[in-house]
Amino acid sequence: MAYSSCSSSLVRILLTSFIGSTFVVLASASNFYQDVDITWGGDGRAKILNNGGLLTLSLDKTSGSGFQSKREYLFGKIDMQLKLVAGNSAGTVTAYYLSSQGPTHDEIDFEFLGNLSGDPYILHTNVYSQGKGNREQQFYLWFDPTADFHTYSILWNPRRIIFSVDGTPIREYKNPESLGVPYPKSQPMRIYSSLWNADDWATRGGLVKADWSKAPFTASYRNFNEHACIWSSGKSSCNSNTPSNNAWLNQELDATSQERLKWVQKNYMIYNYCTDLKRFPQGFPPECAINKSS
Numbered sequence: 001m002a003y004s005s006c007s008s009s010l011v012r013i014l015l016t017s018f019i020g021s022t023f024v025v026l027a028s029a030s031n032f033y034q035d036v037d038i039t040w041g042g043d044g045r046a047k048i049l050n051n052g053g054l055l056t057l058s059l060d061k062t063s064g065s066g067f068q069s070k071r072e073y074l075f076g077k078i079d080m081q082l083k084l085v086a087g088n089s090a091g092t093v094t095a096y097y098l099s100s101q102g103p104t105h106d107e108i109d110f111e112f113l114g115n116l117s118g119d120p121y122i123l124h125t126n127v128y129s130q131g132k133g134n135r136e137q138q139f140y141l142w143f144d145p146t147a148d149f150h151t152y153s154i155l156w157n158p159r160r161i162i163f164s165v166d167g168t169p170i171r172e173y174k175n176p177e178s179l180g181v182p183y184p185k186s187q188p189m190r191i192y193s194s195l196w197n198a199d200d201w202a203t204r205g206g207l208v209k210a211d212w213s214k215a216p217f218t219a220s221y222r223n224f225n226e227h228a229c230i231w232s233s234g235k236s237s238c239n240s241n242t243p244s245n246n247a248w249l250n251q252e253l254d255a256t257s258q259e260r261l262k263w264v265q266k267n268y269m270i271y272n273y274c275t276d277l278k279r280f281p282q283g284f285p286p287e288c289a290i291n292k293s294s
């Protein structure tokens with residue numbers, strides 16, 4: 001009896017680790033050597049490690065560092081696992097975003113504002129269309145983002161943008177074109193990420209400065225995953241006969257996800273431009289009408 005239950009749990013363990021390793025193989029199909037270019041921060045501040053499976057950015061008093069994706073996208077679902085600067089990260093900002101180029105660019109932003117040890121990071125989000133942003137929502141997280149890797153995702157399709165953390169939606173931005181507000185849908189974007197010093201504003205509005213005796217500050221990245229329409233030589237890979245595995249192109253929040261979104265917005269949202277009366281005494285921007293926090 002004891003023997004057989006032992007062996008069946010052994011089988012289960014073997015099976016689980018087999019399934020587990022299959023997933024690891026799929027997930028680690030991403031390779032930072034193939035997927036990104038290091039664009040900022042010489043002298044080894046940005047490093048690709050583990051045969052392309054891990055990327056680290058660092059910041060010291062002289063410089064920060066950053067990378068960008070080799071590919072451009074026109075719509076996509078992009079996941080990345082990040083482990084943020086641990087300990088006293090006050091004054092540091094880790095930015096992770098999609099952006100097109102030029103003065104009327106579009107942009108979809110995650111920015112992580114560091115803090116003193118034990119004090120909460122702020123996750124800052126924004127959406128730019130045709131060069132205009134000012135659409136901030138900010139959140140605390142329900143876990144310590146420096147203790148382990150967590151998945152931060154941007155779903156960008158023609159109808160909506162959904163920001164998610166570990167699969168939980170934290171913000172939905174619906175296409176507001178019917179209200180006369182432009183929406184990012186015609187300029188291809190790249191992924192950008194950087195770690196930089198913003199101690200003039202980031203932590204408690206700039207009151208807390210970076211402690212350079214703790215430098216270098218380091219953030220880590222892994223398991224980059226894209227389901228996207230790749231933009232290349234003026235053409236989208238999704239133009240002809242978009243395959244059925246592009247479900248993300250029409251994805252919307254189901255009832256469960258809407259409940260999760262409500263939970264985050266009720267308990268963890270600390271700023272929403274759409275409710276900032278001081279900033280918009282003459283009335284909120286038009287898109288707020290369809291992007292009310294539920």
Ligand SMILES: *[C@@H]1O[C@H](CO)[C@@H](O)[C@H](O)[C@H]1NC(C)=O
Pocket residue numbers: 113114115116119120121122202203204205
């Ligand atoms: C840092 O901690 C303070 C105190 O808890 C908090 O008010 C602030 O929102 C936190 N985050 C940032 C980025 O300032």
